[in-house]
Amino acid sequence: MYNSCRNRHCPTCQSLEQHKWLERRRGTILPTPYFHLVFTLPSELRPVVAMNRERMFSLMFEAASKTVLILSRDPKRLGGTPALTMVLHTWARDLAFHPHVHAIVSAGALSPEGAWVASRKGFLFPVKVMARLFRRLLREAMLTAIDNGVLKMAAKDDAPMRKALFETRWHVYAKAPFGGAEQVFSYLGRYTHRVGISNARILDMDESGVTFATKDGRTCRLTGVEFLRRLLLHVLPRGFHKIRHYGLCSSHHVAVDTIGKVRAMLQSAGQGGTPEPSPPVAEAAEELKSPETWAECLLALTGVDVRRCPRCEHGRMLPAPLDVVNGHNRRDSS
Numbered sequence: 001m002y003n004s005c006r007n008r009h010c011p012t013c014q015s016l017e018q019h020k021w022l023e024r025r026r027g028t029i030l031p032t033p034y035f036h037l038v039f040t041l042p043s044e045l046r047p048v049v050a051m052n053r054e055r056m057f058s059l060m061f062e063a064a065s066k067t068v069l070i071l072s073r074d075p076k077r078l079g080g081t082p083a084l085t086m087v088l089h090t091w092a093r094d095l096a097f098h099p100h101v102h103a104i105v106s107a108g109a110l111s112p113e114g115a116w117v118a119s120r121k122g123f124l125f126p127v128k129v130m131a132r133l134f135r136r137l138l139r140e141a142m143l144t145a146i147d148n149g150v151l152k153m154a155a156k157d158d159a160p161m162r163k164a165l166f167e168t169r170w171h172v173y174a175k176a177p178f179g180g181a182e183q184v185f186s187y188l189g190r191y192t193h194r195v196g197i198s199n200a201r202i203l204d205m206d207e208s209g210v211t212f213a214t215k216d217g218r219t220c221r222l223t224g225v226e227f228l229r230r231l232l233l234h235v236l237p238r239g240f241h242k243i244r245h246y247g248l249c250s251s252h253h254v255a256v257d258t259i260g261k262v263r264a265m266l267q268s269a270g271q272g273g274t275p276e277p278s279p280p281v282a283e284a285a286e287e288l289k290s291p292e293t294w295a296e297c298l299l300a301l302t303g304v305d306v307r308r309c310p311r312c313e314h315g316r317m318l319p320a321p322l323d324v325v326n327g328h329n330r331r332d333s334s
Contacts, residue, residue: 009235011198018193019297021243022185028249028259030083030106031266034184035124036175037103039064039134044164047157048142049099054237055150056142057088057099063138064101065246067172070133071125072109072247078117080109083248083259085188088236091196093214095222095230104188107177110248110262116269122177130172139165192243196234 006013039060041049049056065086072082083106092098108118142165145151153161178184197212203219204211210227214220222230236242245251248258299305309315 008193009195011195018189021192022189025085025188026185028083028085028245028254029184030248030259030263032118033107034178035105035107035119036178036187037068037105037124037130038173038175039067039101039103039130040171040173041099041138042164042168042170044157044160044168046097046099048151048153048161050097050233051153052151054240055145057237057240059138059141059145060099060101061086061088061244063134063141064103065244066137067130067134068103068105069247071130072105077125078109078119080111080115080117081247082106082109083262084246085249086244086246087192088242090234090236094220095196095227095233097230097233104184106248110258116262116265124174124177127172127174130174131170134172135165135170196231 006017008017041060049060065084068082068084072078072080085104087102087104088099089102090097090099105124107124108116111117142151142161178187201213202210203213207224209221209223211219211221245254247253248262253259295306307317309317
């Protein structure tokens, strides 16, 4: 919205930032399918996460990224480094606290010899293997943090936490792979700049409470105080980065343009006889090419042209120094 607050937790103000972010990330998308993984935690660990939000969120990122990178670099699997972007989510559809990490992983990896090793069609890694490795890595990190006095928890949460770390079966979900770069762009935008609820989901609000849509046509009604309490559960720590990049998307590889070299190699392979992934990156990038200024972006996203004169609706608004505008105002008033 024009004149918006631009807070990253606002349910209304993220469209322009989402558009800008996609433009910055466009150069990191490879012409290959992508997989969507979701790393979740047992419900018994949620009180611990709630009491140690910043530390636990970082440990979740660390364990989930190591899981993907360790399996990718295994010579028996891909034997290389993939492109990996992760996004933290903390909510369920009813605004309950449900921390989990979404991962977008390239369907292949760059080997140490500089060759691209593609994954099997429609398959990356076994989900049970990923879940066990994720549990082990996060368990080791949490126990070390507890020994060092970094993590705090209520005494009543200790036994459930240890049961979840050692006995409970964890789950990592692997969703259908993406078909190409265009779908990756579309998906990234929905997940990177989304908050717990949007205004469109709020169906009714009065003195007794708030009713909002959840999933599959169902609704949830909460008192005003409970609605605000749940909404504030998802306000991230100040300065915390909810989007992180690893592997070929890390800052080191971005600095040396590894992604550009891999893209050229994959496109060359497509021209040499290997079927090229569809759609090509160049085609998807052209479709999503954005205007240069924020006003042009706002026009493309909302249809509102803030440069048009609000009176005649034909003329163009031109920038002018503030003293000139004030001078006109003084003359008009006199």
